[in-house]
Amino acid sequence: MDYIYSAHCEICKRETLEKINDNAVCSNCGYFTFPTQNEKGDIEISPKVAQKLIERGAMLLDVRDKDEYETTNINSSVLIPLKELIYKIQELSRDTQIITHCHHGVRSHKAARFLNQKGYNAKSMKGGIEAWSLTVDPKVARY
Ligand SMILES: [Zn+2]
Structure with missing residues (x-):
């Protein structure tokens, strides 16, 4: 079950992270805290x-x-x-x-x-x- 929690975003510093399908996305800037499937490995x-x-x-x-x-x-x-x-x-x-x-x-x-x-x-x-x-x-x- 999806749930929402509050945390400070590492990019925009707003307290807006939401949990979506095992990832955490910032509702302000859209940053995915954990690597998404289409992200390249080593950058x-x-x-x-x-x-x-x-x-x-x-x-x-x-x-x-x-x-x-x-x-x-x-x-x-x-x-x-x-x-x-x-x-x-x-x-x-x-x-x-x-x-x-x-x-x-x-x-x-x-x-x-x-x-x-x-x-x-x-x-x-x-x-x-x-x-x-x-x-x-x-x-x-x-x-
Ligand atoms: Zn953010």
Whole structure:
């Protein structure tokens, strides 16, 4: 039997999750907490692979908060904090490969899943800006 429970959505932070057929979907932004059947398995890519995709035109989407972005960021990245993503999703193109990144790769993984659920083509950069600094560009400060 389906039932509804209340919890904070990992994407929009609203307290609106509902249980539907063994999954939990947010009635505000539509995020499915657990993988849906048509979700691809592994959406994580390494910073080095991300770098190659960026060179070929992929968009690097930083989903950290504004103060983190101001502390340090990767050149050419676009900032949309995770909790604002649902409200700014129209600014993104479904025709462009999107690579999400955050500090360590947790928020960006949720963001990439959410974008894929909405019909975008998104990957998450494993290890976040920390791993980027360690393996691609040491000029990017760690914090
Ligand atoms: Zn939500």
